[in-house]
Amino acid sequence: MKKKKHNKSPEFLYELEEYNQRGISLLLDGKPSNPKAIAKAHRIAEEGTYMRDYIEDESGEVIELSFDLIK
Numbered sequence: 644m645k646k647k648k649h650n651k652s653p654e655f656l657y658e659l660e661e662y663n664q665r666g667i668s669l670l671l672d673g674k675p676s677n678p679k680a681i682a683k684a685h686r687i688a689e690e691g692t693y694m695r696d697y698i699e700d701e702s703g704e705v706i707e708l709s710f711d712l713i714k
Contacts, residue, residue, distance in 0.1 A: 656678055656679070656682040659678035659681055659682060659708075660678045662678075662708055663677065667705055667708055668707040668708070669681060669707075669708050669709075669710075670707065670709040670710065671684055671710050672710070672711055672712055673709070673711070676710075681710055684710070684712075685710075688712065690712075690714055691712050691713050691714035692712075692713055693710045693711065693712055694710070694711050694712075694713045695708065695710055696708070
């Protein structure tokens with residue numbers, strides 16, 4: 644049986660939606676984005692993979708989640 648990558652599963656979209664509902668900004672390749680667009684980009688990425696980067700405020704709270712294509 645072939646394993647699914649986490650970022651291609653429905654759970655990945657739910658995770659992104661939860662961050663979005665918590666008011667955490669989502670970026671895709673440096674531009675504001677949304678959960679569906681990020682999940683789609685992960686599914687169709689053929690020339691690389693996306694690296695996740697958590698950006699925190701001074702108190703350590705996550706305020707932004709950035710996904711950048713790494714080739």
